Amino acid sequence: MPTTVGKKVVASQNYLASYIGAKVLEMGGNAFDASVAISATLSVVLPYTSGLGGDGLLLARTPEGLVAFNSTGWAPKNLRIDKIEPRGPNSVVIPGLVELWRMMQEYTTMDLSKLLEPAIKLAVNGFYVGRGLHHAIVDSPRLSQDWLEIYGNKRFGDIIKLKKLGEVLKKVSKDPRSFYEGDLAEEIVAELKTRGVPVEVEDFSEFKGESVNLVKSTYRDYQVYEFPPNTQGLTTLQILKMVEMTEINKLPYNDVRRVNEHVRIASLAYEDRDTYIADPRFHEVPKFLLDKSYLQRRMLEGGIEPKVRGDGDTTFFVVADEENQVGMIQSLFQPFGSGIVAREIVFNNRGDNFTEGINKPEGRKRPLHTLSVLYAEGKGEELIIGCAGGDLRPQIHSEVFEYYVDYTMELDEAVNAPRFMFTGNKVIAESRLGVPSTKLEPYSPQVGIVQALKTHKGRHIAVADPRSEGMALPV
Template sequence: MPAAAGKKIVASQNYVASHVGAKILEEGGNAFDAAIAISAVLSVVVPHTSGLGGDGLLIARTPEGLLSFNSTGWAPKNIGSDRIEKRSPRSIVVPGLVDLWRMIEDYTTMDLRKLLDPAINLAVNGFYVGRALHHAIVSSEKLSPEWQQLYGDKRFGDLIKTRGLAEVLKKIARDPRSFYEGELAEELVKGLREKGSPMELEDFSQFKAEKVNLLKTDYKDYTVYEFPPNTQGITTLEILKMVDMTDINKLPYNDVRRINEHVRISSLAYEDRDQYVADPKYYPVPHFLLEKSFLTQRLMDVGMEAKVKPDGDTTFFVVADEENKIGMIQSVFQSFGSGIMVKDIVFNNRGDNFTEGRNKPEGRKRPLHTLSILYAEGRDEEIIIGCAGADLRPQIHSEVFEYYVDYMMEIDEAVNAPRFMFTGNKVIAESRLGTPSTKLEPFSPQVGIVQALKSKKGMHIGAADPRSEGTAIPV
């Protein structure tokens, strides 16, 4: 559902989170206040997508300039170099979300306890299982005894209480670093170690979120920004750069020739991602991937050898006030992450993103990360696009942005428009696209769940993907 506003707006993939964010804005909070409140509520009501056991990224356009924070966690010091099983205890990296809250607290106007109170109340008193959580539960294997006890038999409309999570949130409200240092951190690490994780207290206590410089490129009349490695944001920019070097978007958006060429371009970009993108503390950022000479040569190649894992759960939201525009994404990676829980916190399985070569497992190394956010400015307007979509995210970002720029759709129309995806061994597409492919439902979450924001001359348009139970609310 889209919405337009003159002053403040919020859009998320969950109606409860959107309502809480709008209420914070109504009470005089700014976009950063609302972002923390929304993030915390999402951590309670959609635990299959994100939470205190996962990671986060944030982009904000403020009067002082563009801010970007990467709070994706690193592997335990003693991770070893062996292959990591998808949901094993070794797949858990240090969760970064709570330290992201600490970073953006510098820009808030309200007390942290007030911002976390809605999430705490939902955790204590209970929340009703939404449609997305219902589907995640019924499609999940039995992940752990704790998971089975809390979520395993719950269905749409059932009440869930997570009082252990509430107690953790109350401690975080007093001091976010208590999640990483001190008694609470000791309890969390002890719980993880009892379940087989090599995590140590120092892995938690020495972790900090980072302020980063975004990568950028030009696309038509816009400057487009994405997060640098360890994220796959550079892959989105590489796709857009190659699309811009061709004439494929002069064809109708559902023309088979355009789709085939877009798939080939995407596969080339994914091949480069898998070969060159890793934690920049270990390997330099491959800026050459955006150089015209390199891309000209790449466009002569065939592609289609990329490895793409379309499964994964994430949640993204946008929020804006009169001065600030924010996009924030958070995730535990696959649905319910590792399935391992301590104090009702579902811990991530981001270590499954380690592969080999530059991206092999190493202690205190961050894996290649699927999270990223697109920010663009041009034509006196600003665009923020983000989504749930795992490995498919670069394609989702580029397709939605191309719909907006090249096919003259409004931002909500670009979010709603039918999408296709290259999944590594086939092409999937929503049936309403009307092209030869593996056909999905007319509106399928398998092609991503997108939230987007457009700001121009004091007006905001927020879009929540109709493929979710989300909504946009103007204030």
């Protein structure tokens, strides 16, 4: 079921995760409880997208207002390198997902041990390889000997057991900070060191996630929010503001003139991203990036060809109860991240997001981050949109939101509608869009895997993208 309506709903990229989240809601848990359970389940059954070795962001609408947590990791303090190999040991940053679970305990109502129990059982007793995991394994290079031993010969329908990961989850279920402090953290750091990662115990023990204020703009009749730097959320807002200023969406959505101008706008926004956005603790982000006068001048300029990659892998899900709406995203960056494995945990390669200039690699610095979540409110309704999509995320968020607002599609239609993407040196598009481009299959995960939530008059519509094995369920 890719779309559902109800007073309590879930939608994720994996049917098991959606089912487990729905069961938590059914047992009386709230949306934060269900989100922790879904997050942990995805960490086991979709290990190429995310996990304990990766990071995460959470955006929620609660009765008290908006909540936003950024738990993206920093580079080890001893990192001493100018250029990072995409999947080498220097690409690993301190993972933040488990810390995000700790932060969420301020809003959960159930014991963490109960919420992690389904994921622990799947890890210890085994789970079947799904279609997405199958393709990720087949398409991956030989990442490491540890990775090969766990995943290398597994195919669709095979069983994978991760008993060491299950043991880690059991310890985390008693105290999430044990992942960062104490014996477990020391064991993980020791294993990572043997694999060449320049990490120290202090890099883990001193890491904390943070509560952040979202950046805000307007689009038509909506207030639109995104995550601030170190994420690329501002890039989405820039695209939307420039689209609104050009009125290109008065053209049919598949008009080649609209597509071409949208691509040009995206290229300008990405150029600004690469010029101005980095970890704000190292470099302050200019305040003018969303000013209308600045964007008007910007659209008169030519731009260099920015670096845009679409090879990231991530997973996003939405959950809502009768009081709260949650969107949560978690990631390793590329499929299976660095490929480095410790205690059956696959570690991220987020350090590959470092570039040069203000975003150059430095110890205890967070790279410019591809993760973000879009939240919008207006006309008596609220929307949460998120996706897997790497560098393409700002385009995916803006296109889906524009379909909903400008082309009067319902939310599921906006998610299903054909998308196009500027990838830095070409335009790719699903074949059903019917525009000149590098043609993709009609429903291609290369243009992102979106989950979305709409809340209106006390009911929720949850959407799972048909481009994956995801599922939306009511409770």
